[in-house]
Amino acid sequence: MKTTFLLIVGFLWSGSGIKLQEKSIIKPAENILCLNTDTRNYYRINDNGIYIYSGSENKKAGKHEFFVAQEKITPTGLWMTLSPMDSVRKYYKQGKFPLSPVPKNNPTQKPVKKGKLSGIRIALDPGHIAGDRATADLERKIVPIEENKEKGILNATVIEGVLTLATANHLKELLEKEGAEVLMTRDKPNVASFGMSFGDWKAKKFKSHIDSLLKRGEISKKKYDFYRLRAREEIIFRDLFLQEDLKERAKLINAFKPDIALIIHYNADEKNTDWIKPTKKNFCMAFVPGGFSGNLLQKQEYRIHFLRLLCSPALSLSVKYAGIICREFEKTLDVPLARSSDAEYLQETSVFTGEPGVFARNLALTRLLTCPLVYGETLYQDNEKEYLNLDHTRFGQGQTPQRVMDVVNAYYSGVLKIFSK
């Protein structure tokens, strides 16, 4: 059945009993939201509802900072999902949410084109920014394989930002042909989601940006002076420019209110230092929201995200959609799906969701987006069989490698399986 996220949340809100809610949403959500036992110091769920605490002492003393009554859990999740984070934050601090009226979804602006995906909104986020060697070196999202004739290894330059943008561009075309309305968070090499290159931003926005961070108390005077006077280019790029870009991506996607957001990345072997040699390893995987450590929940901002994810149907939809898309990765690319033991970050900072290849992990874009999302990590760019096929300098201008088209097709068939009749 063709349906949309808003129809689903609307149905859950109006149509079904709370017991079902607890079984179908809260229980699995709780399991993948908690990275470790410390996380449980910050909340309690019982027959009355959900309690959020600012720490274990307050939990022991029964002093909650926020409470959602059982009968309000679904409307609260829906309200938090559809409201801008600024107003969620404001009401959380006051201790309660206005549950009515729920903000309306934006009406579709473009004329609806007929197709298997008509009426479906899809946000595409091509990961990273770099479109050339210099920017990729700053971003450190580059696989610069060094030639080794004895071992039959050829020189190659694989830039993740080039691959993700090519993937998103082709995917957009296919999805729009089937009537989907598509948002891209960035569409030009080296240009951030707020429409500026690093050079432009540094010249025009950097100073006012650090001024406002200082004013809001987000950085100390010492840190401010460091950024202003001594920080190297790549520190400013990664600490400030990229962080601003991620926040803007989340803002754009949340304002679009899509049925699904696809965050497109390519992976690499974490143990392969500087990626100058090829690796034998190759896996695909996908991330969804979750994996909050107790440490993180010391900050109220994270507790707000935790509560939203606990009540929102977006989390269970993300797991379901990511499972479908991972099966397409495995089938189309003929690369195995990762298990927890295949990478340290899967073991230490992620929670296995029960869907093959799908892990809950607290990344900026899994935390800040309120819609169902799939954060895809296809292929190891430094894999011995992949790297030459992913080096854009080996292909003619405007040519997309077949291996990238395989990734496009994997996402595309996954989306068709999720949304078409």
Ligand SMILES: [Zn+2]
């Ligand atoms: Zn990436």
